[in-house]
Amino acid sequence: xxKYTLSVYMDNCPGVLFKITxxxxxxxxxxxxxxxxxxxxxxxxxxxxxxxxxxFQVDQVVKQMNKxxxxxxxxxxxxxxxxxxxxxxxxxxxxxxATRNEIIELAExxxxxxxxxxxxxxxxxxxxxxxxxxxxIQLLKPYGIETIARTGVIALERGKYNQN
Amino acid sequence: MKIKGTxxxxxxxxxxxxxxxxxxxxxxxxxxxxxxxxxKDKITHILTAHEQGASHxxxxxxxxTGKVGVCFATSGPGATNLTTGIATAYMDSSxxxxxxxxxxDPCIGTDAFQEVNITGISAPITKNSYxxxxxxxxxxxxxxxxxxxxxxxxxxVLLDVTKDVTAAMGEFTPMTKEEYIEELIKTDKVxxxxxxxxxxxxxxxxxxxxxxxxLEESQKPFVIAGGGIIKAGAEKELKEFVEKYDTPVCSTLxxxxxxxxxxxxxxxxxxxxxxxTSNQAVTNCDLIxxxxxxxxxxxTCSSSVxxxxxxxIHVDIDEAEIDKNVQTDCSVVGDLKAVLTLLxxxxxxxxxxxxxxxxxxAAYQEKTVYNESKYLNPKEMIEFVxxxxxxxxxxxxxxxxxxxxxxxxxxxKRPKQSITSGxxxxxxxxxxxxxxxxxxxxxxxxxxxxGDGSFRMNSNELATVSYYDIPIITIxxxxxxxxxxxxxxxxxxxxxxxxxxxxxxxxxxKLAEAYDIKGYRVDTMEAFKIAFRExxxxxxxxxxxxxxxxxxxxxxxxxxxSNLTNFILD
Ligand SMILES: Cc1ncc(C[n+]2csc(CCOP(=O)(O)OP(=O)(O)O)c2C)c(N)n1
Ligand SMILES: [Mg+2]
Numbered sequence: 001x002x003k004y005t006l007s008v009y010m011d012n013c014p015g016v017l018f019k020i021t022x023x024x025x026x027x028x029x030x031x032x033x034x035x036x037x038x039x040x041x042x043x044x045x046x047x048x049x050x051x052x053x054x055x056f057q058v059d060q061v062v063k064q065m066n067k068x069x070x071x072x073x074x075x076x077x078x079x080x081x082x083x084x085x086x087x088x089x090x091x092x093x094x095x096x097x098a099t100r101n102e103i104i105e106l107a108e109x110x111x112x113x114x115x116x117x118x119x120x121x122x123x124x125x126x127x128x129x130x131x132x133x134x135x136x137i138q139l140l141k142p143y144g145i146e147t148i149a150r151t152g153v154i155a156l157e158r159g160k161y162n163q164n
Numbered sequence: 165m166k167i168k169g170t171x172x173x174x175x176x177x178x179x180x181x182x183x184x185x186x187x188x189x190x191x192x193x194x195x196x197x198x199x200x201x202x203x204k205d206k207i208t209h210i211l212t213a214h215e216q217g218a219s220h221x222x223x224x225x226x227x228x229t230g231k232v233g234v235c236f237a238t239s240g241p242g243a244t245n246l247t248t249g250i251a252t253a254y255m256d257s258s259x260x261x262x263x264x265x266x267x268x269d270p271c272i273g274t275d276a277f278q279e280v281n282i283t284g285i286s287a288p289i290t291k292n293s294y295x296x297x298x299x300x301x302x303x304x305x306x307x308x309x310x311x312x313x314x315x316x317x318x319x320x321v322l323l324d325v326t327k328d329v330t331a332a333m334g335e336f337t338p339m340t341k342e343e344y345i346e347e348l349i350k351t352d353k354v355x356x357x358x359x360x361x362x363x364x365x366x367x368x369x370x371x372x373x374x375x376x377x378x379l380e381e382s383q384k385p386f387v388i389a390g391g392g393i394i395k396a397g398a399e400k401e402l403k404e405f406v407e408k409y410d411t412p413v414c415s416t417l418x419x420x421x422x423x424x425x426x427x428x429x430x431x432x433x434x435x436x437x438x439x440x441t442s443n444q445a446v447t448n449c450d451l452i453x454x455x456x457x458x459x460x461x462x463x464t465c466s467s468s469v470x471x472x473x474x475x476x477i478h479v480d481i482d483e484a485e486i487d488k489n490v491q492t493d494c495s496v497v498g499d500l501k502a503v504l505t506l507l508x509x510x511x512x513x514x515x516x517x518x519x520x521x522x523x524x525x526a527a528y529q530e531k532t533v534y535n536e537s538k539y540l541n542p543k544e545m546i547e548f549v550x551x552x553x554x555x556x557x558x559x560x561x562x563x564x565x566x567x568x569x570x571x572x573x574x575x576x577k578r579p580k581q582s583i584t585s586g587x588x589x590x591x592x593x594x595x596x597x598x599x600x601x602x603x604x605x606x607x608x609x610x611x612x613x614x615g616d617g618s619f620r621m622n623s624n625e626l627a628t629v630s631y632y633d634i635p636i637i638t639i640x641x642x643x644x645x646x647x648x649x650x651x652x653x654x655x656x657x658x659x660x661x662x663x664x665x666x667x668x669x670x671x672x673x674k675l676a677e678a679y680d681i682k683g684y685r686v687d688t689m690e691a692f693k694i695a696f697r698e699x700x701x702x703x704x705x706x707x708x709x710x711x712x713x714x715x716x717x718x719x720x721x722x723x724x725x726s727n728l729t730n731f732i733l734d
Pocket of ligand 1: 562563564565566567589590592615616617618619643645646647649
């Protein structure tokens with residue numbers, strides 16, 4: 001099973017997200033992550049869907065999505081021709097001064113940023129592809145992770161490849 | 165010009181050429197029904213006994229006329245009563261526009277009296293469901309809904325309008341159906357994948373040549389004509405194609421009538437209850453040409469062994485059907501009428517002959533021996549119905565053994581003659597569908613073939629038949645069992661007849677009489693002939709309660725999940 005990244009250009013109106021997730025669910029497609037946001041045209045949004053599947057299934061996902069009225073265009077992004085980003089916020093409990101420093105150092109190695117510190121916890125922000133964030137989480141685990149929030153992956157095609 | 169929301173709805177229906185609506189009123193849709201009162205001479209409303217009946221009637225109307233069916237219902241239970249009808253239309257690609265009204269916008273989401281999220285409920289069983297809580301969206305949504313229902317692969321669409329929108333005043337500029345399409349083509353919207361079918365889509369370069377090459381190569385071709393032929397109105401093109409290419413052709417349940425069943429190249433239905441000839445032919449051919457079929461599991465029985473020895477060409481208007489159930493060697497996405505026309509043109513110069521193969525196919529004799537029936541013989545009954553109606557009748561069925569008999573034994577000669585719930589298999593579909601068919605085709609005799617189980621589900625629509633005096637002949641194949649399920653229990657569950665015996669009320673003849681409809685109790689073929697003739701001549705609604713042995717079987721039958729020639733009944 002491979003991971004496929006779909007970039008879906010669609011209407012930004014009530015019910016769209018529901019219709020798409022409803023279809024994906026009913027067809028039994030295996031969705032790893034889904035993230036949507038408004039575009040420069042406020043009436044449109046772009047959604048990035050990561051499908052964990054084979055080529056055959058991905059074709060099916062695209063064809064079924066194409067039948068949704070609100071969808072304007074779908075691109076299956078190829079690995080070499082795109083970049084992906086995900087934002088991670090992770091809150092770690094701190095026992096003492098030393099562990100706090102260790103965590104800050106770790107964050108720096110990952111080009112993360114400290115966004116909040118209190119006496120009992122520290123919150124780090126990290127941007128990157130999914131694997132990078134997974135790695136950071138693994139390293140933070142021993143310190144005791146309190147909460148995690150991730151945006152899900154968003155992706156775009158690289159400069160010379162044009163998307164719609 | 166500013167007019168009321170309800171007027172916008174009805175004006176939009178008129179623009180789309182709608183003159184008949186099936187429905188049922190209630191609290192939230194009161195405004196619309198009030199407006200309808202003033203449109204009595206332009207729009208005929210048929211009040212059914214139940215919203216499900218209305219949904220099937222609108223569907224039957226659409227299937228039998230090719231026009232878009234329209235159905236109204238109120239919010240809450242009115243709307244949820246439609247759902248089986250919507251799903252039935254969806255699975256068989258029938259264009260129906262459902263209009264429901266919801267509670268006023270400020271109450272949406274508050275669990276107000278009779279509030280239900282029908283746009284959400286119907287999302288997976290419609291081409292689109294529109295929630296309209298703004299008057300400016302009303303006319304554009306209705307116009308888009310009709311266009312969507314009919315374009316590409318047809319299907320149901322639902323519009324849910326809040327009650328305040330029906331009462332609001334809104335700007336309205338009249339626009340004919342044609343003008344709307346013209347406008348749409350000028351906008352970006354037409355480039356959306358879902359609207360691709362509206363502009364004549366260009367076929368992929370060279371694809372027809374690939375098809376021609378495969379046709380050229382094949383010694384043993386076989387055509388499967390599906391419901392798409394009927395939806396596309398491509399029956400003439402299909403006939404020309406199979407004659408030119410000199411190929412045997414079968415039909416799916418939904419494709420019946422797509423080619424005249426009397427045609428010498430026709431091999432009958434394919435699939436679980438298909439003919440020996442069709443099932444043998446598809447198994448032994450070297451090229452399967454699927455036209456407007458989705459290779460459903462009732463057709464292939466096992467998609468893994470289906471067409472093992474053959475290459476597969478698939479033509480369908482819905483891209484999502486390509487390679488969904490079977491892997492094809494060549495596929496064309498497009499309108500069947502356009503594709504077949506093009507193909508026929510390109511084939512004009514060539515000549516094809518498959519004499520040897522046709523002989524082989526002809527030798528796949530039907531083995532089926534018809535046992536003596538204890539009571540009435542279903543085959544004889546249906547053949548008699550065909551004879552008496554000159555093969556012209558529209559046959560609307562329910563679901564079960566009687567449905568398969570109606571498919572096997574009536575010789576359908578034209579499209580839109582067989583009205584049956586194929587994809588969803590909805591018991592209770594038949595009577596509503598027959599009502600819609602008769603209203604859409606007043607000149608054509610309509611026979612409703614049903615089973616005792618199916619009929620018991622929605623027999624309430626006899627009230628509609630009676631009130632509007634719709635001359636439908638209902639033939640109840642009364643075997644006192646859920647015959648089709650019992651057949652499976654007989655074959656696969658060691659005759660453990662769990663909950664499939666229906667030895668219970670009502671007396672269908674008395675039931676008909678309660679609705680002021682003539683009922684006939686029929687125990688012999690002689691009585692059947694007399695009753696059917698009399699009913700047909702009377703020009704009035706009638707019901708024939710016909711005694712069928714509970715152990716009567718549908719044969720042939722292929723075991724689900726196995727090779728199409730693995731008949732467990734032949
Ligand atoms: C609404 C619905 N419920 C259940 C079924 C399952 N089912 C399929 S055929 C059948 C038996 C139908 O009995 P009847 O209408 O008497 O027809 P027969 O097979 O006896 O001719 C049943 C229960 C169905 N198709 N639809
Ligand atoms: Mg029965």
